[in-house]
Amino acid sequence: MIRPGITSRPAAGPDPAADPxxxxxxxxxxxxxxxxxxxxxxxxxxxxxxxxxxxxxxxxxxxxxxxxxxxxxxxxxxxxxxxxxxxxxxxxxxxxxxxxxxxxxxxxxxxxxxxxxxxxxxxxxxxxxxxxxxxxxxxxxxxxxxxxxxxxxxxxxxxxxATADNRSVGFRPPPDTDWILLAADETALPALGAILRWLPTAARGRAFVEVPYRQDVQDLPSPAGLDVTWLTREGGSASPGEILAGAVRAADLPAGVPYAWIAGESAMVRGLRRHLVRERGYDRARIEFSGYWRRGASEEQLRSERGTMGDAD
CATH class of the missing domain: 2.40.30.10 (Translation factors)
Known part of the structure; x- marks a missing residue:
């Protein structure tokens, strides 16, 4: 997942650079x-x-x-x-x-x-x-x-x-979760696809996925009660994550106790987390968020900085 200024996901673990x-x-x-x-x-x-x-x-x-x-x-x-x-x-x-x-x-x-x-x-x-x-x-x-x-x-x-229940898995909705919110760009699409396949058939919620091209849209099996919205940057001038963030901000989201998972470009992830906490009143403890890449930063830089995003509002 690499190009100049774009890196793959910083490991949740084991990551000896960020976690001795x-x-x-x-x-x-x-x-x-x-x-x-x-x-x-x-x-x-x-x-x-x-x-x-x-x-x-x-x-x-x-x-x-x-x-x-x-x-x-x-x-x-x-x-x-x-x-x-x-x-x-x-x-x-x-x-x-x-x-x-x-x-x-x-x-x-x-x-x-x-x-x-x-x-x-x-x-x-x-x-x-x-x-x-x-x-x-x-x-x-x-x-x-x-x-x-x-x-x-x-x-x-x-x-x-070496064990399935390991700290490298971040998506862990609490038992009292009423519905799921997923937001991902193309770098987090593999994780989102695996999450959708893992969810029980009774799960409900919304998923928003932004990809560069229409041909990047995938047929992802998902629970009948979870609606998946695909967004593309093709033919436009939007920065990565901009269309995704706008769609989530404008969405009419379900009522009830949510659990949110946001992953992709770091600025988009931070912005959406602030939106959910400040404007929608979500409990920040119920939001799992991961900056998989950041413009202008290598993965080595992100590894050294890992953990600082947790202090953001």
Whole structure:
């Protein structure tokens, strides 16, 4: 999900850059490293590419579904596999940082779109943002560029959950929730799709999704009582997230006790959270929000800043 100024999702965990105990959690068995390889790729539209990973070592991978986060280590151009230090101790992250930047594995965070056990497979959707799309490239980042040229057999390493009930899952509506509000741009579309598939058939609410092109619209199975509104920027001059934010602000939302999940561009996410708290009176504790990317910032910068958004109104 990378292009200049656009990064993929900062990991909810384990993210040792923002959360030092995360490295120890790997040792404790909460999360593990999983060697995997590309099985196949599939274009979902102008923006999204699905990469399916497989391998016998995924047997212990335990996605909790919904917006499950996973850290993905990718090889640099010319490498056969991602370069990682010894992964058996708590000091692996510092050792990885000590590797020359042009050699060490690319580290990016993504949502698990789906997991299957027969065969052992994990789907991850990449937002390419022009990388290999046929549009003039704006200089795609290393993860998007890797995904655009990925072929079966290409090797990767996943740092993911060894237990399904893990802290990398953020979408957790309380039992007393009457209805659900979902708002996502294209970078959070994989998570939104997984959430819709996870929701019980009796769930009701509204979902708003903004994507760059009409061809990016997907047929997402969802509960009959949850209405999905698709919004596109195609042919307009709106900034990413602008149409989405406007649609949510103008919406006639259901009555009752809500639970909101907002993910995508950071400014959009902060603005919608303030709107829900200040103008609609929602309890901020019932709003799960994640800035998956921010204009002008790399994922490394977002990792170092992670946690500051929680102080916003």
């Amino acid at each position: 105990p995360a490295a120890a959690a790997v040792v404790a068995g909460q999360f593990r490293f999983f060697d995997a390889h590309v099985v196949r790729t599939r274009r979902l539209g102008p923006t999204l590419l699905r990469v399916t990973f497989g391998g016998d070592r995924l047997a212990g991978f335990a996605s909790g579904g919904r917006d499950q986060s996973v850290s993905l280590f990718l090889p640099r151009p010319g490498q056969q596999a991602p370069v990682l230090p010894d992964r058996t101790g708590a000091g692996w992250y510092q050792a990885w940082l000590a590797e020359p930047e042009h050699e060490r594995a690319v580290l990016r965070s993504y949502t698990v779109r789906a997991q299957r056990y027969q065969p052992l497979e994990v789907d991850v959707d990449f937002a390419l943002h022009d990388a290999g799309s046929g549009h003039p490239s704006n200089g795609a980042g290393p993860a998007a560029a890797w995904a655009a040229r990925a072929e079966p057999g290409d090797r990767v390493v996943l740092l993911g959950p």
